[in-house]
Amino acid sequence: MSFTTGCHRPVQRPQNGIKPGYLVEKLQNARDIGKFCDFSIQTGPEIFSVHKCVLGLSSDYFATMFTTEMKEKYETTVTLDDINPDVMKEIINFMYARPLTLGNSDIFELFSAANYFQIEILKKKCGEYLKNKLLASNLPYLMTIWEHANKFSMESLQAAVESHISKNFSLLLNEDDISSLELYHFKVVLKFLNNTLTDEYRFKKIMIWIKHDLANREEHLSELFAVIDLDSIPKSILSELVSNDDAVMRSPQCLKMIINSLANRLPDNKLEKFLFCANEGSSYSLYDVTTDRWSLLTPLDKGKRMHASVVVCDDGIYVIGGEVNQLSVPSVHFISTEKDQGWKACPQINEPRQNCSSALYKSCIYVAGGRKHFKPEPISPDWFVSECLSSVECFDIKNQKWINTIPIPSYGTQQLSLSLVACGNYLYTLCCKRFCYNVCTLYIEQFDGKKWEKISELPNEIPVQAVALNKQLFCLCKSPLRSQTLALFRYNCARNCWKRCAPLTSPANDVSLCVANGKLYAHWMSTSAQGTFKSILEGYNISANKWTNVKKFAVGNAGKLLASCSSLVVG
Template sequence: KADGSAVDVHRHLGGLFPTLRSEGFLCDILLKVKENEFPAHKSLLACSSDYFRAMFKSYTQESKASVIHLQVVSPTGLQHVLDFIYTSLLPLSFESLEDTLEAASYLQVTDAIGLCNQYLVNNLTLENCCFSANVARKFYLPDVLAATEKYIISNFWKLLDLDFTGLLQLNFRSLLAVVKSPDLPRVKETCLLNFVLMWLKQDSSRLDHRSSLLEHIRYGLIPVEDLRKIYTQSEMPLTAGIKCLIIKAINYHTSVYKQPVLQDKSTTLRNQKTRIILLGGGRANEGLVTDVVAFDVYNHRWRALTHVQDRVQNHSVCVVGNFLYVLGGEIEDVTNKVHRYDPRFNRWTQVTGMLEKRCQFSSCVLGNSICAIGGRGENGLLHSSVEVYDISRDRWRKATELPCKIHGHAGAICKNTIYISGGKCTGQASTSKDVYSLSSLEEQWVKQAPMSIARFGHQMATIREAIFTFLGLYEPFSEIERYDPDQNQWTRLRPLTYDRFCYGLVVVEETALLIGGKKCLLNGTNITLDQEFYTNVNTRFVIHVDLNIGLLKMGYRKATLLYNCAKSAKHLQSECHNITRKEGRKIKIKEGK
């Protein structure tokens, strides 16, 4: 009531029933568990428990009984549930939690079950998370189970460093959630496999689960020596299906050059992170460098990643199967070397070199092949040649030549067609506006509508089935163009904020990122230390960055996109900040999936 009398009655009854219970006054039912007796009031039990409400219906035998024997619950559990019914207070601890849940579930006291849920979720630790998962599985607490399994997955690497006792008692379904998870941070696949084998050997009844667990191990991430040992010396009999997975992984490891085209779930790191890789070129005060750095797109952090073997510039890069290929460029002289980087294991491999030595050329990926197009060779001679790298065979072959010898051009793939633009051809004093396309490696190059601006040393990017050309060498007006392949038409867009050249470019989530480079000034060139993001919907924003890595002095410093970068203990102390738009509104970078 508005005057508060209803509240007073509730408080009065809440204090009255515990008093009546403690005095044994008006108790009309006796609950017995083994030798333990619990006097109670039918009316209150029926109000609080669906089990007792159904039991005390007039048509049941128990409705007229004065003593009820409860065979399932424990004395401790019943005591706690009765305390809750009478006082609304539920005493909880991990020691008595199972007894309490068992009684609350059996007697259908839903409010008590809800409090147990909260207690388990709010008190998760490394020491009790496995116990909590087992309890949640036993009593079917889906919210608790989801929270505990998420906690175990996130902290599995920590749990492996603790006493295995708790982990080895983890129920099958929760362990299955762990081995199936794509987000298992800091856990080597070998360690995960060893733990699963240890868990299976704990109890012979668990062997029924071996296929269900072992089929989710990513054997392609386990060293081949360990795979052979498991295959030949395993203490546990392996099923034919698991043996096939191990043999497949061994074949993967021995097919070194084919690995980029053999990638699947079993060879992909868990807990993938998107990184932009910056390599080659030079710093403002150091000249050409060998260090390779990685940029976290979503946390705006640079960190040291690896080193290239040679100081290189005017090279080209591309990614196949999340392997990074570095092609050609200038070391001291023009080179045809090709190196491949595996970010999973921080490993470099030199593959077969190109047929021609090239720098200032373009490369692209068409299907499972890498195409190297044009460029400048030894003694300044230009190439019209195009060559294709067959990854499966580690072999280069000639393809249809360009109509002219050209270098300093840019290339992109759009709708499975290669496009190149600009550059400078042999015998021409000025740069070119020309655009050529190649829809099949066996066909001829086709001339398309030219750009409105002649460009050299520029970059191209494909976004939403349109091609964007970004500024090149000495373009002070910083203009951008967009090409529609269906209409064979170019459109000028709003210019970038700053001119630049010799920069790196990569596309992340339909946004082009321009990184580093040189800036044109009236008295020469100067280093620029910002990144510019340019999208295809006529909006743009600039992130001013103190990179702390002094980009860039000379030559091209290439940027490319990779996942699964191997972790390094050393982080560069640099950070992006001040995200703005021309209109002054803030833009938040969307978190990756």
């Protein structure tokens, strides 16, 4: 478009005003010669002339300074002695849209200054620069990046560092780099590698770090031992430390921790060597894990009792409740593990229940949870609420009597499942409360014989089964966020902490857990491509955090694992 004025040539009308970058260039030039500058920043011997409007628009720190009742609002100079002059120059150049000259030597100072002056875009650029340096960095430098990311709430950078170390720990965790870490960084590495490395591996790294500077680091030994799970360290290694390691022997706290861990281990003469299995209906069998021998027990009854609970005591096995023909029953039966005399009827539980959980605690059998009736198809949401049994019953074995005891506080409405297990001096319950669709929380409560107390929780996990081993709870869980795949979690009762265990070698859904011969076993049914079924038994190595295949049975030989015992019954 054009227009004419008299005899003059057509004049082009400006289309877009001032060209992009014109004002920025003018501001840059004005600052270079001190033109129109209305503020100055002094850092050390250096004084930088600047424009307030540029500082206020670029930095929330300066915007607050110039718009609130601070003395700097009415002054023309501010002194910042804590800022390196070279870094301040970089900050000002960035505000005036000039390129950064980043380098390894001053990047962390620039990162800190960007956070101090609240310049988010500069923080992001520093984070991107450091993220691109991860592959070429050693462990101490990576932990310095992590510390700054954590301090300045740069979650994506922090996660990138943790992921990089987890994936490349075999290269990064060499003796020289481990030894050069300061205590805080070393503890952080041990903690966020909790689910990547075994406790035995981390234990060895602790001893390397301590012995690199024994005189100055010996005092931190017990503090580092608390980061790992000593119960997962092989007994032979701990025994060797107690006998021969001078640093451990000089630390009463370390000695106490190791001795307590060794005391938690089951004595060899009391190991449970037999897995108690439920086959179809009321048929039960025992499997000797040491001799690979099966024995079929005398059938319980002629009916098809399903969903019963099983407790193994010193002298026999109790089968409690269940359902027959879709009706819950109060029946309780006992069979001796000393001699085969068949099943014996015992006093019935007060409330008929199926899918309940039971455990032996202080010479009494505790029964909790379960439901009144067989699950309807399809299941309505109201059924979960109306069918939950919140009562807890206790069976005095000596007096052969059932009594109602203190109910579990967290168990009641909107419950998805419950698991009861005795461990050490306490009875534990793991129950799950549903808040809304796909949102639930697993609660752990402990019972000392007088009251229940909630001690921990695990979001979005539903307990399927729990067993105790070496004063730890192993809980098989499913999650609404993880489809149908089961996961195994380990809860350390003494340290009140959770750890996710290695997955099974096959993504099985219907898995049962059992402890025998001092080891954890898992059992499930597997289907081949040809449609044939196999019964799979796997063992879990706690120290190595690894599952290994133990045995494959024909379908008729093994049912669902329910418990373990130390004697064998020949039916």
